[in-house]
Amino acid sequence: MTMTEHRHPHAPSEEDPPTAPVTVPPTPTRRTPTVLEQVGGPLGFVSSAVPVIVFVTANAFLPLGVTIAVSLAAGLGLTVFRLLRGERVASALGSLVGVAVAAGLVAWTGSARDFFAIGIWISLAGFVATLATVIARRPVTGLVWNALHGGAHDWRADRAVLRAHDVATVATALVFGARFAVQQWLYVAEATGALGVARIVMGTPLSVVALVITVWAFRRSTQRLVTSGSRAGSPAEP
Structure with missing residues (x-):
């Protein structure tokens, strides 16, 4: 009588295809924003400086009414640029509102x-x-x-x-x-x-x-x- 070799039911056989190793993708680490990024980064600095530079420069060479118009145009252009870059609407419009209120006060007081x-x-x-x-x-x-x-x-x-x-x-x-x-x-x-x-x-x-x-x-x-x-x-x- 021939002895039959018994295999464990879960043991791999020569006919079974090799099992591919399971790779777990690394968990992405969330980068902490730098201090400069938390205040808007270089663009935030530029966004706050440009309207002031435009107003002061225009005021040195142009009549007050034209200066107000130029500063509003600069604020509007900067806002459109920030929106096209995908910034939040509230953040982009906030700077425009600030320029508009300041320019309106200038127009009122002269x-x-x-x-x-x-x-x-x-x-x-x-x-x-x-x-x-x-x-x-x-x-x-x-x-x-x-x-x-x-x-x-x-x-x-x-x-x-x-x-x-x-x-x-x-x-x-x-x-x-x-x-x-x-x-x-x-x-x-x-x-x-x-x-x-x-x-x-x-x-x-x-x-x-x-x-x-x-x-x-x-x-x-x-x-x-x-x-x-x-x-x-x-x-x-x-």
Whole structure:
């Protein structure tokens, strides 16, 4: 009697085709945007600077009415360009609305320096509002960080976290305050050209500085309250 060799039912045989190895595609990693990208990147800087440059340059050589028309045309052209690049409609139209309101104020008052008036008073409002949150022991950067994390963290109870957000919010307040102080002084002096230079120099560059400090405060908060799993530190001062 011939002995028959038994195979395990799941064992591969010579007749079975080779099984191709299963490859798992790598999970794409999400790149964290740089600080400059978070404020709009180089194009964001250009978008904020071009209307100012056009207005100041045109005002030096053209009548005020023509200057207003040229600045509006420049703002409209820049908006169309940004829309064609696929930027968000709200972001692209926001800059056009700002130029239109500033130009409308100039047309109403007849003074070229009023192109910068709204921005000056926005800087003052920003300075007062952000500094008030620090005085109230609820710095606005901390409120924003906690809101982004579901509002579940007692971040004010951690002295290091509260101090970090005090620093970040004070830095933001100083940016607003510096813009108001310098540009209001130039506004009173009726130095329209210098106002344009100050608006550009104190725009995106100072925003990047404030954002760098804010990102540091956000990361410090995340490390202490989220990554480490800690919910509270030393009690905060009242």
